[in-house]
Amino acid sequence: MNKRFFAISIIFISIIAASCSSQKASTASSGNKGLKDYYKDFFPIGVAVAPRHLAGDEAQLILQQFNSLTPENAMKMGPIHPQEDRYNWRDADSIVDFAQRHGLKVRGHNLCWHSQAPRWMFIDKEGKTVSKEVLLQRLKDHITTVVNRYKGKLYAWDVVNEAISDRNDEYLRNSEWLKICGEEYIARAFQYAHEADPNAVLFYNDYNEISPVKREKIYRLVKSLKDAGVPIHGVGLQGHWAVNEPSRGQLDSTIKRFADLGLKVQVTELDISVYPKEHDARERKSADADTTFTPQKEQQQLEVYKMSFGLFRKYKNVVSGVTFWNIADRYSWLDNFPVRNRKDYPLLFDRNLKPKKAYWEVVKF
Ligand code: GLA
DSSP states (O other): OOHHHHHHHHHHHHHHHHHHHHHHHHHHHHHSOOHHHHTTTTOOEEEEEOGGGGSHHHHHHHHHHOSEEEESSTTSHHHHOSBTTBOOOHHHHHHHHHHHHHTOEEEEEEEEESSSOOGGGGBOTTSOBOOHHHHHHHHHHHHHHHHHHTTTTOSEEEEEEOOBOSSTTOSBOOOHHHHHHOTHHHHHHHHHHHHHOTTSEEEEEESOTTSHHHHHHHHHHHHHHHHTTOOOOEEEEOOEEETTBOOHHHHHHHHHHHHTTTSEEEEEEEEEESSOOOOSOOOOOGGGSOOOOOHHHHHHHHHHHHHHHHHHHHTTTTEEEEEESSSSTTSOGGGGSSSTTOOOOOSSBOTTSOBOHHHHHHTOO
16 A cells, blocks of 8 residues: 555545544434424524624534524614615624524514614704604615515514503603604504515514503504504514513413414513513612522522413414523623623523523423
8 A cells, every 4th residue: 555545545534534423423412402392392492692602602502402593683773774875784694694504593683673773864964853754764765675685584573672661651652763753653664574575474572561551552552553454463572581570470461461462472582580670770789799690599580481481382372482582691681781790690501501400490391
């Protein structure tokens, strides 16, 4: 055997060996069931991501556990459309490409919201507030362009996010959208999205849906849209909950109430904070110093997760998706809300991406 042939054979053998061992590794990991497998007869299990999560150990965890993605920020109006004549597709594209490569579903989030909207949307070149006609035309251009770009690659959109007021004496949030266009902007947003992609499942999405007062306002809005023939297909319950809420009764009646609308219900932004629920950002207090994930917090959180998933399964004919807001306790928006820099542990995986006790309760049924 000459030297060259020997060298080539060694390279060839090592390539075969490497490919066998990587095949073994991937078979081993696909043998580990993930949330998506436990729930395959119920609904897709999604997760909100940023492009930085799509490599390394977080990407592996995503592929093992989830079968749907939501861009955490990349498709919001401000990030994706920072100037009237400029779209920033990079981050949203990278998430959609990753999903396409790996056969994951994608929920678009979101097309019209009072927050993270670019300033230019509402003003003209002189800085004066635009008319209703101009704003609706801008909204139409935005929705048409974004929905068209991802047509056939996204199965659903949160069309309007958080239009309901948190004040007990007020129905709709007094946003720029409402001030300039009146209530009509909501129906228009759904029409524009439906025209751009008639196959996309269109959602109204909001938080604190478990509060009886806010729930009825969301119900009223969605029902009025449906009754007017607006193309709306589902209600997104964000599900930013906590160790002290919702109770079983509260969550059961919430899902039931929205099921009565005859639309699909999705839990779109699930996390369960280990601190009692607070709805508004506030200053740090001395009592916030202890951020240990104690066995007591772990137990309380596990019970809320167990109860919630039990109800999602009970309503499996209505619940068509459950999406977690972030992957693991390594990073959550709740680390900075309602208190800046207060570590929270709201998800099913710990900082090392290992399943927590709550995970095993969610998959035990
Ligand atoms: C709301 C929005 C989300 C996200 C969270 C905080 O729930 O719908 O897009 O901004 O707030 O992360």
